[in-house]
Structure formats: C-alpha cells, structure tokens
Amino acid sequence: RKTRQEFYHLNYYTTKQLLSMRRELGRFKDGSQDQTIKPQVMALLRSISREVNQDIVKEHLFNIILLLGEQEAYNESTLEHLQTISTHVQSKHKATTPTMQHNIHH
DSSP: OHHHHHTGGGGGSOHHHHHHHHHHHHTTTTOOOSSOOOHHHHHHHHTTOTTOOHHHHHHHHHHHHHHHHHHHHHHHHHHHHHHHHHHHHHHHHHHHHHHHHHHHHO
16 A cells, blocks of 8 residues: 555556556666657556656666666675675684584583
C-alpha cells in the first residue's frame, strides 16, 4: 500500500500496460539513446503529463541507469570489503583456536 501511495501515478495503468512500458523502456538499459520509444508507450506516458517527450524520457532513463550502476558498484565494493573482513576474522580465528585448545588441555 505504501508503494501505491508513493507512486500513485502507476495506479492509472493496468498491469498489462505497466508490463508493456517495462518491456519497452527496458530496451534502454544498455544506455543507448539511439532508439525511439514506441508511440503506444509514449501515449501512455503522456496520459499523465502532456509535457512528456522522447528526450525527457530517455534522459530520465539514462540518469536512472547511471544511478543503478553506481549503486551496483557500491554494493559490489561493500560485499568485497565484507568478504575481506570475514576472511581475515576466520583466518585469525583458525590461528588462535589450536593454541587455545592446547592451553586448555595442559
């Protein structure tokens, strides 16, 4: 429900229309702006705002793609950092465990 309230414009579309827009706009995920958006999808987008045009949609898609790329790079960097820490902790734990057991038995 929160999502529907936050993105209330999506409530104007049917599931079929949303899937059609997703499929069409997904063609731009490689960052290419040479393609044109199908007129049917532009008509759907214009039903929300008459000011929408190909250039505006492509610019927003490009910005979203850049943002998602930055987020993905950040997530990968964070994951690598966490894996390094985990490996370091595990190796330290393995190095101290036998010594501790040895001390307990003696």
